[in-house]
Amino acid sequence: MANNPYESAMTQLKRAAKIINLEPYILDILKRPVRILETGIPVKMDDGSTKIFQAYRVQYNDARGPFKGGIRFHPSADLDEVKALAFWMVIKCAVVNVPFGGSKGGITVEPKSLSLRELQQLSRGWVRAFARYLGPKKDVPAPDVYTNPTIMGWMADEFGQVAGEWQPAAFTGKPIALGGSQGRTEATGHGGFLVVEALIKKLNLNKERTTVAVQGFGNVGFYVAKKLHDAGYSVIALSDSKGGILDKRNHGMDPENVMRSKKEKGLIGGCYCAGMVCDCENYQKISNAELLEMEVDILIPAALENVITAENAGRIKAKAIVEMANGPTTPEADEILRQKKIVVVPDVLANAGGVTVSYFEWVQNNTGEAWKRAEVLDKLKPIMENSFEEIWGVSIEKKIDLRTAAFALALQRIAEAIKARGL
Numbered sequence: 001m002a003n004n005p006y007e008s009a010m011t012q013l014k015r016a017a018k019i020i021n022l023e024p025y026i027l028d029i030l031k032r033p034v035r036i037l038e039t040g041i042p043v044k045m046d047d048g049s050t051k052i053f054q055a056y057r058v059q060y061n062d063a064r065g066p067f068k069g070g071i072r073f074h075p076s077a078d079l080d081e082v083k084a085l086a087f088w089m090v091i092k093c094a095v096v097n098v099p100f101g102g103s104k105g106g107i108t109v110e111p112k113s114l115s116l117r118e119l120q121q122l123s124r125g126w127v128r129a130f131a132r133y134l135g136p137k138k139d140v141p142a143p144d145v146y147t148n149p150t151i152m153g154w155m156a157d158e159f160g161q162v163a164g165e166w167q168p169a170a171f172t173g174k175p176i177a178l179g180g181s182q183g184r185t186e187a188t189g190h191g192g193f194l195v196v197e198a199l200i201k202k203l204n205l206n207k208e209r210t211t212v213a214v215q216g217f218g219n220v221g222f223y224v225a226k227k228l229h230d231a232g233y234s235v236i237a238l239s240d241s242k243g244g245i246l247d248k249r250n251h252g253m254d255p256e257n258v259m260r261s262k263k264e265k266g267l268i269g270g271c272y273c274a275g276m277v278c279d280c281e282n283y284q285k286i287s288n289a290e291l292l293e294m295e296v297d298i299l300i301p302a303a304l305e306n307v308i309t310a311e312n313a314g315r316i317k318a319k320a321i322v323e324m325a326n327g328p329t330t331p332e333a334d335e336i337l338r339q340k341k342i343v344v345v346p347d348v349l350a351n352a353g354g355v356t357v358s359y360f361e362w363v364q365n366n367t368g369e370a371w372k373r374a375e376v377l378d379k380l381k382p383i384m385e386n387s388f389e390e391i392w393g394v395s396i397e398k399k400i401d402l403r404t405a406a407f408a409l410a411l412q413r414i415a416e417a418i419k420a421r422g423l
């Protein structure tokens, strides 16, 4: 079965629209993006040849405020994926009630195959291609899979040059030196951690006895795993795109040590290190597929979409899934998980800490302020906790799963904005 992320997104939309009796014209507006931008970006490669890279920006809806969403550099990035991700940004911003619409960008590229110079040329090319549609009050990009603050710094610089003035609020997730916000890099992981803390209270779990498996060891997977470990949870399984490790001893692994060994050895599955002592024998190597089906309390997919499907959902043994990736669960898998009474905290809530701190960065850039890390994380906490409570409440009241509840809440807010504009 083909798992087209855009079809999945539209299935989720229609399901929630039905439950809240969304007006058909609002549903029709949300079934398509406002604007699709697509082009080829030429890059002069180090070997003297010129390569053209396929690039996208999908501006999905801006009823609630400027378009907002990350840019993904990935070999499998395509239009349907970017459309789905842009739509999920619309819902996500409404879930946490930040005054943004939703968009997403992408370039079809294996960024690891580029030199730093080629990567910078490509990043600047993306901005030049779409600049007239970007800006603090139009569309504000940010990092996503395989993009980072360094890339946002180049992009913000390019935008300033094209616009003829420095506009820090045009991009978020920038380096601190260029007006980036303290706490932005860890924000998505921190938000996920706050969601897990709220969830275990509802499930009556004790964190010292709660086991966690995290798929994905990028910025999001690393920080959520680290924060859970530091708070006393047992992170017993971790993986990256090449494979994973399992360690059930002594409250699991310290992600900081795993990161160190990943940096030294290049991939997860080298050695598991505690402090200076490395253990290359006692941990067990596992595949990404095995990680998803492990017997743990909380499973955290934090990599890419479509990893929990009709094919493997029946074998999932976790009590709860906290989606830190965007779109990791297909609608067919959702149905199976519902029947198995596995609680799924949806991406549009669980990973919304990132865009929330992007909003804080935008506010700081617009006002010329620079908040301290503690202030940023203190402001994030009530937003994540209250959003979780609200959605949990809707799910109980309407007897629906958390994803549908989150969509229902978001759709009501979006519909209100569309109506208020008199469209």
Ligand code: GLU
Pocket: 068, 069, 070, 071, 092, 140, 141, 142, 143, 144, 145, 172, 326, 351, 352, 354, 355, 356, 358
């Ligand atoms: N790419 C992140 C996401 O999917 C962050 C988006 C942003 O900060 O605008 O939520």
